[in-house]
Every structure is written in C-alpha cells, then in structure tokens.
Amino acid sequence: MFELPVEDWPKSNNNETRCPIEGFSFYVYDELPSNFTSDIEDFICIRVQQRQVVPENVATEWALVQLFRTSPCRTMDPHNATFLVVPYMHWSHCHFTEGISQLDCRQISDGEMNALHAALPYYPQHKLKHLYIQVQSDAMLKRAITAQTWRLVAGPTDGRLGSIVLPIFHDEPMYQPSMLHQQLNDLEHQNRQYSFVAFYNSVNRRMSGLKPRRFRRYFSRTVKSDLMNIPVDGETPADYSNNYTFCGKPFLAVDWGDKQLGKYPQVDFMQKYRESILCPVLPGDSCWQRRIFDVIRNGCLPVVLEWQLDANNNRRGWHTVQTACSIEESYPFLARQNKDETLSIDYDSFVITAPGNPQDETNVTSIFEAMKRVLNNPQELARRQTKMKEYATLFTFGLGVDAHKYDDAFRHTLRILHAHSKSSLYPA
Known part of the structure; x- marks a missing residue:
C-alpha cells in the first residue's frame, strides 16, 4: 500500500x-x-x-x-x-x-x-x-x-x-533517496545483532511441477540439522529464539511453510533486515526476487545461490537451472541491458554468491560456507558494505x-x- x-x-x-x-x-x-x-x-x-x-x-x-x-x-x-x-x-x-x-x-x-x-x-x-x-x-x-x-x-x-x-x-518514505542515505549512514555505525536473517515461505500450492521454492526448504532443513541440531523430520518444533548462533552472533531463519513452526509472533521483516549483517535470498516463483531490493535498501548484504547456465559459464543465474534465467535478464541495470559497463551495477562487488551443487541440488551447505568466509573477514565485509551503499539509491x-x-x-x-x-x- x-x-x-x-x-x-x-x-x-x-x-x-x-x-x-x-x-x-x-x-x-x-x-x-x-x-x-x-x-x-x-x-x-x-x-x-x-x-x-x-x-x-x-x-x-x-x-x-x-x-x-x-x-x-x-x-x-x-x-x-x-x-x-x-x-x-x-x-x-x-x-x-x-x-x-x-x-x-x-x-x-x-x-x-x-x-x-x-x-x-x-x-x-x-x-x-x-x-x-x-x-x-x-x-x-x-x-x-x-x-x-x-x-x-x-x-x-x-x-x-x-x-x-x-x-x-x-512505498515507505524511509526508502526515499534523502532518507535512505541517512539511514544507511546510521546503520554503518551500528553493531548489528544478527549474523544472518532469512524469512520466507517454502510452500506455494498453486505452483505445479518443479517448484523453485524447494530451495528454501533445503535451506531450512540445513539450518535445523547443521545449526540447530534438530531432527529434520522429527516431532521436535524448531526453536526460533536467539538461542542459536552462527559465527558468534544469533541468527533468524523462519520458514512460514514449516508445519512445525506453530504460532510465531508477527515481526517487522524490514527492521530485522536492518539488524542483520547478511540476508539469504532464496529462489521464489519468479526469476527475480523482490526481497533482494528490500535487503539492499535496509543495508543487509544479500546472499544468493548461483548456477552456471551454459557450458562456457557466460550466463549465471540466481534462480534455478531449469528456468535458465540469467542475472543479466532478471536484475536492474546490467551491462547486457545497456551495453555500457560504466552504467552497470557491479553486483559481484557486494552480493555474496554460493555455487549450487548440480550433482545434488538439495545440498546447499555452500551458502553457509560463503557466509562464514565473509563474516570471518572484517575487511572483506566492510568492502562489500561500502560498495552496496554506493549503489543503494539506484534501487529507489x-x-x-x-x-x-x-x-x-x-x-x-x-x-x-x-x-x-x-x-x-x-x-x-
């Protein structure tokens, strides 16, 4: 609205x-x-x-x-x-x-x-x-x-x-260019509470065939098994409090489609993005994700699963191999669209990419490995945050x-x- x-x-x-x-x-x-x-x-x-x-x-x-x-x-x-x-x-x-x-x-x-x-x-x-x-x-x-x-x-x-x-x-006034500049400047000097925050719904019953949201479910299962030590198919409900950490900080990973979730209190997604260093953006129904704009405008570095879409590795995608949507065709202001690299957003300078596993797509551990590498390297983290801030108003x-x-x-x-x-x- x-x-x-x-x-x-x-x-x-x-x-x-x-x-x-x-x-x-x-x-x-x-x-x-x-x-x-x-x-x-x-x-x-x-x-x-x-x-x-x-x-x-x-x-x-x-x-x-x-x-x-x-x-x-x-x-x-x-x-x-x-x-x-x-x-x-x-x-x-x-x-x-x-x-x-x-x-x-x-x-x-x-x-x-x-x-x-x-x-x-x-x-x-x-x-x-x-x-x-x-x-x-x-x-x-x-x-x-x-x-x-x-x-x-x-x-x-x-x-x-x-x-x-x-x-x-x-539509919120806080994302207008004048206010966004000030917000990002303020966020730059804050010690963010979370290592990463991810909110998503892994279920869309209207979608048929191979559902792209399946990667959200893979991600959720990995969080439970590797970070929370919870049986994936067990009866124990996941604890979505701050009792678990990743690289020394709490994290939030909430799958609204999880039957074990029960009643989770309503949260302000955008506020949580502002409180987090990294924000995984998992595939949804379409080739581009609205959430990637949300996390950027809130100063949270996006983390995506990346696929090589052809043998020459000239086309890369952040969705699925099956849909074969390249990032050049899906995201704003890229060189293939404008034929002038000086007018292109250099997504690689700030987006954290993790290679998808074509032999076993359910294995998304590369996402967590990529996040660890950045979180454990303060200089690299600061560099990516600075580059994202330079581009932020181009998303408003x-x-x-x-x-x-x-x-x-x-x-x-x-x-x-x-x-x-x-x-x-x-x-x-």
Whole structure:
C-alpha cells in the first residue's frame, strides 16, 4: 500500500530547472483516451485513499508515469525528442480489469491494443522511438506491448537490448533517496545483532511441477540439522529464539511453510533486515526476487545461490537451472541491458554468491560456507558494505520533494536511454 500521501507525489518539475543529461529529452503523450490513462490512475488513487493494497508492480508503473510527466527532461516537441513515452500502465490495466488472466493479459482485447496505437499520432513515423512501461514479466503481458523495441520492465526479459530492467518501487518514505542515505549512514555505525536473517515461505500450492521454492526448504532443513541440531523430520518444533548462533552472533531463519513452526509472533521483516549483517535470498516463483531490493535498501548484504547456465559459464543465474534465467535478464541495470559497463551495477562487488551443487541440488551447505568466509573477514565485509551503499539509491525512485533531485533509479534509467539513443537499435 502507498504510504506517501497522493498530494505529496510530484506535481511539477520544480526540483530541477533543466535536464541533468545534456542532449537528451523525451515527449510524453498527454491526450490518450481515458481508458488507457486517467481511468486506471483514478482507480489506483481511490484504492490508496481507501487504504487498500496496491501491488508493488502497479505502484512502480504509477510512479514512473508521474516522474516522466514532471521531469525537466520532458519536451513538448515530439519531432526533436529522443524518445516518445507512452504513459499507459499496461500491467495495471491488466491487473485491475475484471476477469484477470495469469497469462498474456487475455482480458485485454486485441482491439484495445489496436486502439492504443491508433491514438499515438507519431507512432507510424517514429515507431522505433516509442518507450513503453510494463512492470511485469513478459509471459503475463500482451504481445502488442512486449514486442515493442523500448520497454521499462521488471525481470525477466527476453534479453533484448531495448528492455531495461528496473527495481520495484517501495512505498515507505524511509526508502526515499534523502532518507535512505541517512539511514544507511546510521546503520554503518551500528553493531548489528544478527549474523544472518532469512524469512520466507517454502510452500506455494498453486505452483505445479518443479517448484523453485524447494530451495528454501533445503535451506531450512540445513539450518535445523547443521545449526540447530534438530531432527529434520522429527516431532521436535524448531526453536526460533536467539538461542542459536552462527559465527558468534544469533541468527533468524523462519520458514512460514514449516508445519512445525506453530504460532510465531508477527515481526517487522524490514527492521530485522536492518539488524542483520547478511540476508539469504532464496529462489521464489519468479526469476527475480523482490526481497533482494528490500535487503539492499535496509543495508543487509544479500546472499544468493548461483548456477552456471551454459557450458562456457557466460550466463549465471540466481534462480534455478531449469528456468535458465540469467542475472543479466532478471536484475536492474546490467551491462547486457545497456551495453555500457560504466552504467552497470557491479553486483559481484557486494552480493555474496554460493555455487549450487548440480550433482545434488538439495545440498546447499555452500551458502553457509560463503557466509562464514565473509563474516570471518572484517575487511572483506566492510568492502562489500561500502560498495552496496554506493549503489543503494539506484534501487529507489525519488518522489514528492525527492523527485528529480537525486541519483536514483529514474535518473539512471534516463542515462541508459540516452546511451541507447547512440546504439544501432535507435533509428538514424
């Protein structure tokens, strides 16, 4: 749910007087039919005012539309603009339309997609300059949108150069760039209580076949057997108090799908992340994990299980071998997406990776070995924490008084678009 009041979200570009990226501008369509713009936005605002849940993918699309409209890089001249932005929130439209489908947005008709493009007067002439917003995986969306050259998306993508993967927006004011800087500075000087914290649900009964969440169960079993000395299949309930330690500090590893768990008191996940040094992020239903953004924004180093996805070791994944989603296709601002390493986040500089065991996938002891290596090396730990802090604001979107003011995910997206305008994909 949005925590920021709607009236505090950006209304004008008064934070900047000119575009911070020289030679770059974009045009935003203002007069699309209401069923593609204001009807969707009004529905979201009503839900916010009624304190109803708004999914983070929807919140991200909404934030992007507002930021494009209010940016000092916006021009009213479509013919001289670097890109033409279509302020249509595609996943939001699908999500809030009656008869929601879990595949291809089938409740949105092809006729509506044709009407959208018919309402873009500059589309026939400048098709390859149009930028679309679709913060959901391609498998969930209409082909009429996913086939477009330039897209702002949530991973995974199909690996095309024009698909820019973005972080998911978090609505709490404490994760705004100005407050995030201060929070991370404060956390840097604190002695964190936990060596690692992991909260997860290893069960999703709606998933069929090989369920990616199985790795969470492997992790939970290893915690019980190796760190707690509890029979994995026994009747003894796991003790989730601070009575157990790892590298000299307490840890928390809570599997909400554990039948032995019983009633565990409600906890503030984010607060626990702020109190922990490391945070394992185990595979979930999709190739990317929202939790990785949460732990980074709370100053906790993410720990992931990594797989080599091809014989040449050129593609790596943090999900499963079966899904074969590479990190380049799944996480924000990587070189394969922007073709400019100077604009890429160096995840290897702070993410702690543990090799998966292809001979026995249930053996996830490498995660604990990787955590030990870092926890027992204060210099390496400090180096990774410093690097993560350098990138932290690239996982946020500044809104309200923070809009267009910081080096955040939106400004970085504009930099990448500017670099793309010099690539072979961009029309001469």
